[in-house]
Amino acid sequence: MDFMARRPTIKDVAREAGVSATTVDRVINGRTLVREETMRKIAEAANRVGYHGKGIIQGKLKTSVPEVRLGFILLKKSQEFYKNFALQIEKEVSGRPDYRIIVDIRFSSSQSPDEFAQLLQDLGRRCHAIACTAVNDKRLDPVVQRLRDEGVVVVSVLNDFAQGIRKGYIGLNNMKIGRTAAWMITKTVHQPGKLAIFVGGNRWHGHDLREVGFRSLVREVDRGFTVLDTLVNLETRQVTYEATLDLLHRHPDLKGIYVAGGGMEGAIAALREVHDIPHVALVVNELTAESRSALIDGYAVMAIATPLPELCAALVDQMVESSSKGVEGASSQYFLEPKLILPEIL
Structure with missing residues (x-):
């Protein structure tokens, strides 16, 4: 229908929504209560026809739907991945017509269990549900238990923690991720040698699983590769950079490196500095500006990326549903399919 020649009216909205003009007028002026389903049809119709009062109708719809407050605890605010994660959360909740969702996103500046505990407690005082990427530390268990007792849902994201207490886990199957990394390296490298793996820390359950998966597949292929002792990089660029330079110096037969968490920028920088041609x-x-450049230039062979749109959609769905149904019931695990980024698709 072409409304370009004139300004759309209430009658146009009513016709598009399949309701009477009187019903549309009731929504706009709030004279009587109108069912939420009908309000949503009218709001969508107003948007389609370009009705000038669509903002008023959308506002009426928002005040008619239930409110839910969701808290999110992510890691380093300066990292590109977590910036994108926060943006995707905002985008996901803004598109939900069934709930008026208020979001509170916090960032942990360290891997300290005390900081995670404080963030959980702070959000627990104002949120119905909390999604958190935190270390797997027993000191967090009583915090999550208290939140559960108070009716606050806690979901672990990317790294599973407080197993048996938290409501659910959403993220990648980390054992399979580690095996996938090892599969790519052992298929890419045609001569046996040393392999190295970096993890973020000793309390990241997801990184532990990635390491186990990586080592198990290297053993299974049995092509003469040796996996060196695991290196902890605290997910920082500088530590990874210095450790990679040391690896290259001490192990001339180093054939592959897997950075299981953050800090990959340091490994990329060290490899570029030492090798004019990738060896x-x-x-x-994750895929960032630096990992993309490394893939294009041949200094990386694959990036294993978290599908953020799918993650945030599943996460918000579970948090909203759990907050309305309560903390009781079986906990769950939801594994997302990773995005495997190869140089040829960039």
Whole structure:
């Protein structure tokens, strides 16, 4: 229908929504209560026809739907991945017509269990449900238990923690991720040698699983590769950079590196500095500007990326549903399919 020649009216909205003009007028002026389903049809119709009062109708719809407050605890605010994560959360909740969702996003500046505990407690005082990427530390268990007792849902994201207490886990199957990284390196490298793996810390359950998966597949292929002792990089660029330079110096037969968490920028920088032409097969975690450049230039062979739109959609769905149904009931695990980024698709 072409409304370009004139300004759309209430009658146009009513016709598009399949309701009477009187019903549309009731929504706009709030004279009587109108069912939520009908209000939503009218709001969508107003948007389609370009009705000038669509903002008023949308506002009426928002005040008619239930409110839910969701809290999110992410990691380093300066990292590109977590910036994108926060933006995707905002985008996901803004598109929900069934709830008026108020979001509170916090960032942990360290891997300290005390900081995670404080953030959980702060959000627990104002949120119905909390999604958190935190270390797997027993000191967090009583915090999550208290929140559960108070009716606050806690969902672990990317790294599972407080198992048996938290409501659910949403993220990647980390054991399979580690195996995938090892599969790519052992298929890419045609001569046996040393392999290295970086993890963020000793309390990241997801990184532990990635390491186990990586080592198990290397053993299974049995092609003469040796996996060196695991290196902890605290997910920082500088530590990874210095450790990679040391690896290259001490192990001339180093054939592959897997950075299971953050800090890949340091490994990329060290490889570029030492090798004019790529000699080491590097698998990294997440696609960023730097990992994209490394893939294009041959300094990385694959990036294993988290599908943020799918993650945030599933996460908000579970948090909203759990907040309305309560904390009781079986906990769950939801594994997302990773995005495997190869140089040829960039």
